[in-house]
Amino acid sequence: MTIARLLRIVRQRLRSLLRKEKLDAQLDEELAFHLEQLTNEKVASGLSVEEARRAARLEFGNPLIVAERSRDQRRMNWIHDLRQDLRYGLVMLRRSPGFTLVAMTSLALAIGGNAAVLGALDAVFVERLPFAHADRLVIIRTFAFDNPRQTDGASILEFTAWKERARTLEAIGASLSGQRLFHAEPDGMAAESMPGLSVTPGLFAMFGVAPLKGRLFDPIQDASGGRALGVIISHRLWRQRFGGASDILGRRVRIDGASRRIVGVMPPDFRYQGDDVACWIPMILLPNAARQPGAGRWFVVAARLKPGVTIAQAQADLDEIAAGLARESPDRQKGRGVRVQPLRDALYGWTKAPLLTLQASVALLLLIACTNVAGVFLARGTVRRREIALRTALGAGRGRIVRQLLAESVLLSAAGGLLGLLVAWCALAALTTVLGPPPAAPRIATIGLDLRILAVTALLSVLTAFASGLAPALATGKLDLASALNASAPASGTHPSGHRRRSLLVAAQIALALVLLVAAGLLSKSFMRLAGREINMDTKGVLSFEYGIPAASYAKQVGYVGVYPHFAIDPSPSGAIDRVFDRLRQLPGTLSVAGISYPPVNSLVLPTANVVLHDRGEGHAHQVAYFLVTPNFFSTVRTPFVRGRDFDARDAASAPWVAVVNESMARRFWPGEEAIGHRVRLDNGPDERERAVIGVVRNIPTRSNQIEPEPVIYASYLQQPSRYAGGWIGMFGQMTFVVRHAGDSAAVLSSARRAVSEIDPSRPIVSVGTIERHLTANRRESRNYVFALAAFALTATLLSAIGIYGVTAHAVNERTREIAVRRAFGAGKREIVTLVGRRVLAPILTGLILGLAGALAFTRLIATQLWNVTRTDPATYAGMSLLLASVALLACVAPTRRALAVDPTIVLRSE
């Protein structure tokens, strides 16, 4: 195309856009000229002026149509049309504010929800991780073959074996998380306990991250302990504890009793294994570490695959190593498997199923919202047939009519999209809480409204406009002129194909709503069963916090007993804990004080002991959960005793050793017998003594996703050996204190803080509110998630109820005359109900059947999120079908009553 022609075309278009009136006037003038010439010609051929004019008119045809067709050649007409269409659409929407409001809100909810969840999915699964070669980074975890859903970290033996034998790994590193105590400093800085990470020195380099200041650990020197002990601190710690001091590097700090030099500060956005890690300490693995047996699997192991190695290849490689380990040390490694996971999956994998479920749900919701709007448009289309037929007769093309009808849905979707942005903004904020404050998911906290979400919202709005408007517009635009115009009254203007379409839409809505209802129902059931568990503790009016001393200060490894390290415990940590316990009991306002070695409920880490039932003559040990408690623990948290008694002052170190068991343990080990008086021995090394069971307590659920309670044994912290063989040496030096108090908990807390700091200023109270946090931790996330899904499902139900109401009401309106005639001929109420019911029952039933099938497929997605409920739970399916069917039928009641109220005399007379 030449430039000259292009310019000419542009000028033409601009003129037709901006100088429309002038062009129109010129067009009229041009046609008038033609008519004039035609008349002149007729006059010249001998007709009178009057006759010539009439003949010319006849020959010329309707000048309006010629003008309209000529105008249509202007390529910018569509803008004028659009403006007109939009204005008209606005008028139509304003005329039915109820519909407009419902449609707009439902579209806004659906569009916004979709945009938000897509945004979160994008942030979690598509955006690049801030690590070098992130696509080759993996997390390696272990699991027991008989419980593959529960994965563990790696033991030192496993880590070393992978490090030495794996052929597919380029680099490997381990980390170990735990609280680190920063001691009080001479310059008045208070002691502070913060989460820290011990890391193999090469870990940072493997991730390809750089420090903000200073250096990373040196893989050789920092690993051997050859250099002075170093520590790398987080940006936040640098800012908050050290005030962002510029001379921070090289400063000495005391951490867990050892003096360390600060060698580096990490940038603020570096996060791995928790976003609140305050410091990183080099892990020193002695050369013979792997040969020593170690029981715990506490290492989180990350590795980088060699270039070109797939996950499957790495998995096969590590499977082989696992098989080798099982042969070499069957007692520790038999039945253990390895799982290689891409880092992204390991960090965010747990959010994948919920996010995809949410995404699928909001997508279904959007579909329902669209079908609803489409249904109303279809219905309106049939009502507006005469108006449209008139416009067609006046020369509007079908395209023009379709565009006009589309304008309304475009307006609706645009408004829905704009409101949807607001919804998306709120939903994104909610999503980050739905998924909890994610311990290891850095990015999700940073997702927000960005350009991509705007783009997605816009795209969704456009799609919505077409999804909801195009089919009805096409259907309406296609109507048969003659029949529409000839119809005497709108009441008799039945439009069977429109009705069939709406029935289909209703069936689709019911099906989609049922899918959502079943999914939400299953998840709620699972959630309720977990939430409805008997906790058997009364935590109201109880203040809880943790106090602890590091194991290094009281335990020294002296050898091994079997596979377990054997520790000498000296001095006994119970002395330090005793002092705190005594002081707390003297605090004013406390009613009762007690302690337990680990949070007793919904625990992530569950210490265990092997119990040998001596009086049974059984040789082998049963692994059960094991807690150390102070006297009166159960009475303080008000855990009821089935029989027997709580630990009390009688149970001193010198008295006969005793134990309390939970109901589950009593039932498991001594079914049908009196548990009290039975003697057990904990396999914690040679110094343990036999303990007599003195009490049976109700079950406190130890894990968050557990319904069936597991056996638990409790012993007094005072009746403990001076040597311990096992994996839980830390439990002797820590207590979660529970303080039942009267009055203000803040006052009690501050006096407790003061009391504890008087005993030892370097060891403050930490984790205030431990018990509450454990009680609500997983609950809040899953509650919000279940709430979100339930809200979607209920919205879907409501929308489909509106849809059904619309169809029924429409069917009644359409048939008012027919109903009147039937009534006049003596039809009973029953017949009328059947007449209306036939219209709606079929789509409802079809929808229910389709929905059940859909739910069976959809729940595959949530199978892994269900606890204690199977995904095919018949009760849920039946219940939800029943619920939806009732709502659907309820939606038919009002229109059916209207049908029954039809008075034949009035209707027929008015025709």
Next chain:
Amino acid sequence: MPKPSDLLQGTLDLLILKTLAREPLHGWGIAKRIEQLSGDELSVGQGSLYPALHRLEHQGWITASWKNTDLGRNAKFYGLTREGRQQLERELESWNRLSSAVGLLLKRA
């Protein structure tokens, strides 16, 4: 009035362009000229003439200006642009190809 044979789609454009190749004309003049030159065999209805003219104008093949006729009446005159002339060449060529092909087919079939 005998109903003129329907013009093949696109043929009207060709006729208009060809008519305007000699001199600028107004719509009435174009219609008359086509009738004349075809020996009254072809008649162009106003219903298709004016839309065609406006289309060609919007495509940049012809350009319009208001001038007085011989009788002093103000009218809209259309003239070929340079690109319009090239377009005419192209359309003529394809018309010739088409008509000879159709002729050939009719002769042989």
